Amino acid sequence: MNALTKHMHPGWLIIAPLLALVTLLYLGPILNILWLSVTDPEPGLGNYAKLGESDALLRIVWTTVRICIITTLFSVTLGYSIAYAMVHCHQRQKSYMLTLLLVSFWISILVRTFSWLMLLGRKGLVNVTLEDIGLIAEPIAFMRNELGVLIGMIHYMIPYAVLPLLVSMQSLDTRVMDASRNLGASGSQTFWRIYLPLTTPGLVASTLLVFILSLGFYVTPAVLGGGKVLMVAEYISVQLLVTLKWGTAAMLAALMLFGVLAMLWVMSRFMKLSTVFGGAAR
Amino acid sequence: MSDSNQVGSLQVRGVSKYFGEFRAVNDINLDIRNGEFLTLLGPSGSGKTTLLMMIAGFLGITKGDIALDGSSITDVPAEKRNFGMVFQGYALFPHMSVRDNIGYALSVRKRPVSEIKNRVDEMLDLVQLNDFADRKPGQLSGGQQQRVALARALCFAPPVLLLDEPLGALDKKLRVEVQEQLKDIHRRVGTTFIYVTHDQEEALSMSDRIVIMRDGAIEQVGTPKELYERPINEFTAGFLGKSNFIRANGKIFALRPEKIDLQLGTGHPDARSSGVVRSVTYFGSMHRVIVDTGGGDEIEVDIDVWRNSESLSAGDSVDLLWNDAAAVELQTG
Numbered sequence: 001m002n003a004l005t006k007h008m009h010p011g012w013l014i015i016a017p018l019l020a021l022v023t024l025l026y027l028g029p030i031l032n033i034l035w036l037s038v039t040d041p042e043p044g045l046g047n048y049a050k051l052g053e054s055d056a057l058l059r060i061v062w063t064t065v066r067i068c069i070i071t072t073l074f075s076v077t078l079g080y081s082i083a084y085a086m087v088h089c090h091q092r093q094k095s096y097m098l099t100l101l102l103v104s105f106w107i108s109i110l111v112r113t114f115s116w117l118m119l120l121g122r123k124g125l126v127n128v129t130l131e132d133i134g135l136i137a138e139p140i141a142f143m144r145n146e147l148g149v150l151i152g153m154i155h156y157m158i159p160y161a162v163l164p165l166l167v168s169m170q171s172l173d174t175r176v177m178d179a180s181r182n183l184g185a186s187g188s189q190t191f192w193r194i195y196l197p198l199t200t201p202g203l204v205a206s207t208l209l210v211f212i213l214s215l216g217f218y219v220t221p222a223v224l225g226g227g228k229v230l231m232v233a234e235y236i237s238v239q240l241l242v243t244l245k246w247g248t249a250a251m252l253a254a255l256m257l258f259g260v261l262a263m264l265w266v267m268s269r270f271m272k273l274s275t276v277f278g279g280a281a282r
Numbered sequence: 283m284s285d286s287n288q289v290g291s292l293q294v295r296g297v298s299k300y301f302g303e304f305r306a307v308n309d310i311n312l313d314i315r316n317g318e319f320l321t322l323l324g325p326s327g328s329g330k331t332t333l334l335m336m337i338a339g340f341l342g343i344t345k346g347d348i349a350l351d352g353s354s355i356t357d358v359p360a361e362k363r364n365f366g367m368v369f370q371g372y373a374l375f376p377h378m379s380v381r382d383n384i385g386y387a388l389s390v391r392k393r394p395v396s397e398i399k400n401r402v403d404e405m406l407d408l409v410q411l412n413d414f415a416d417r418k419p420g421q422l423s424g425g426q427q428q429r430v431a432l433a434r435a436l437c438f439a440p441p442v443l444l445l446d447e448p449l450g451a452l453d454k455k456l457r458v459e460v461q462e463q464l465k466d467i468h469r470r471v472g473t474t475f476i477y478v479t480h481d482q483e484e485a486l487s488m489s490d491r492i493v494i495m496r497d498g499a500i501e502q503v504g505t506p507k508e509l510y511e512r513p514i515n516e517f518t519a520g521f522l523g524k525s526n527f528i529r530a531n532g533k534i535f536a537l538r539p540e541k542i543d544l545q546l547g548t549g550h551p552d553a554r555s556s557g558v559v560r561s562v563t564y565f566g567s568m569h570r571v572i573v574d575t576g577g578g579d580e581i582e583v584d585i586d587v588w589r590n591s592e593s594l595s596a597g598d599s600v601d602l603l604w605n606d607a608a609a610v611e612l613q614t615g
Binding site: 179194197 | 338339340359360361362363364365366367369370371373374375376377386387390391434435438
């Protein structure tokens, strides 16, 4: 530490005000939330104890975790194939695909959520068409349930899953795959023994990103779940705005924060997080 | 597939590779003998790497045929050709230990674990990396990585080993050392080596035969000595070592700088040419003297340092002498 201050780059002085501001604006609110969770309505761990007492709360947490896991699984798997296709197709097609990927970032989550409602709702395009051609008698319940939430969330998350994977695949030395073939490995052997292990950092980064973003999902479950699928974020907002139990809301927020930190910690036991977040591998 | 009766001679028949309109390799015919150390030498863009990649099976052939011991392999995919290859930059598997890298070819062939272990140990001996078996490639020096790549490519006893500028990433001193090791390994394993390089010194010191390529075609094939002593055209003479070109009676001759003798003063009875010294450069083992022979022509002469050319300096008049045999007539046009 001493050595660090001695050799501190003068550039730090220039960015110090910004650094202080960011620290203040990030740490302040977070500490405030943590503080609220143990002081409102009365000091103590009463808010956390509610987790053990209330089945409803536990169910909400479990629903959230389940939906996030399924969303992550599908988004990352589909994202992996999309990224793979993008890396291996011609430059021209690749730039088309990249453009489409970026466009999906520009479209508001509200628009994307309501489009699903129009497509897959009871009176949506798909159900009406299927009824018209006589394939089904009753509309299929795509929406206003967990399936609807999953469809909406996976659709929203796929571009996020693709980007870290794309970076990871593009930085691979293709000669390594050539070497594997040259040594007699079949395509699938090369994939499982060389390609997949070498893209694992990208896979982990993609998984973490999608899972953490999914945890905080609010609009999609609210609209596509039709009130039947209650996730933590929506519950927090109800506690804040309707029932005014800020202590419970803060407790849940803190829980999510600790959950994410715990996940990062577990990951760091298995691999260097710096490789996942784009640091040098060696 | 890798039968022991494969001996490793390659026949390249009229092979061409076009990239659109561009002819990267144009109608190459070449017989590569079993067990020889053959070097494809040429400047970048000469098609030498393209030819190697077609032999390896990574690039398709536009026209022609490649055969191993007489049977065509043109339609055999890269993973079924059983050719070892040392890639430019080595292309080691960064997530595997040295041992797993070397054993990879046997492991994907599902050989028993004990066999793989024994063979890898043999290979580690061959390249003297026994102490590094459990390291990852990232923890090795460039020279050590190069040896891992070599051991990995030789582990499954391929009939032919392809080497794509394997020493390009090493510094000059290390390169000379590794050249010796490579030659030694070639002698011990007896496999056919096909070696791609743009470094003429490397080619001269290591090869049994050299193929000089330019613009996708073969310029000349021969032993290092044949090519150095009897280049057939200006390109070969100029690419392999240094050469003076002397025009006389509509003919053109190549004359190596070290085969010219230089005498101070003019009027020597056997002088073939004379001129004025323009510069003398000290190179440690020799002096390089540039002589202006008039009419804008220059002749380069290398003189051994022991002849003490201290006395020689720019502006001196000198006579130049050489044997008839030293001047090699070249094809023109």
